[in-house]
Amino acid sequence: MTQDIFSTQDELRDLIDAYAYLGDEKKISEQMRLFTEDAVYQVYMGDFLVANVSGTANLEKEFNGHAALVKTYFTMNGQHTVHVGEDTASGISFSQIKMIREPEGKRNITDYSVRYEDQYVRQNGKWFVKERIGYFVIIEERLLA
Template identity: 55%
Template sequence: MSLERLEAVSELRSLVDDYAILTDEKKISEQMNLFTPDAKFTIYIGGQLISTITGTESLEKEFMTHVNEIKCYFTINGQHKVTVNGDTAEGIVFSQMKVIREEQGVDILSDYSIRYDDVYVRQNGAWLIQERAEYMIMIESRPLQS
């Protein structure tokens, strides 16, 4: 494996981890810097397409709407497999996201098992997410136990 490929793989792992960290910290405006301006983000639940968002302006609005409903995020990234081809790459990321929101005065914990299928591009020396398809594989919600 070439040094250039190893560097790209490391930088791409950092990119997906930065995405998760900024989500957990609710830093949505900063998170938009990880995407190309024309980024496409799709969400699937149970194999059904539920949302397609194009462009960071629309994506930021959508994420901000969601973040305002959430008390706390906690994300763990697992496997990250990438195929690098020059200044483009494709990747698969598996993540576990826990979310706490309040419903009728009760804290609800939702646990999401997610697979991301990504397309990355390197622009001006930095890797960015150009396309991200989020597949919610398993979702479990329950009242949070103190």
């Protein structure tokens, strides 16, 4: 591997980590800057497509609506494998996401085990997410003590 490939891998890892950090902090408008304007974001829960959003304006509305229902997010990123072209790349990453909600005054925690399949594009020397598909493979919800 060349130094350019290593640098690109680091940049792409930083991109998905920034996505997690900003999401956990509910900095949605800043998170949108990680996507291309025409980005596509899809979510599967098991075999069912539950979200299919295009464009950062629509995506920001969707994320803000969801964030309003969640008191606390906590994300841990795991493996991240990428295949790099000149100005495009694809990647698979894994995340554990915890969300605390308080419906009816009760604290519930939901644990999500997620596999993301991403398409990235480099524009003006910077990498962005062009497409992100989240596969929520394991979902566990329980009352938080």
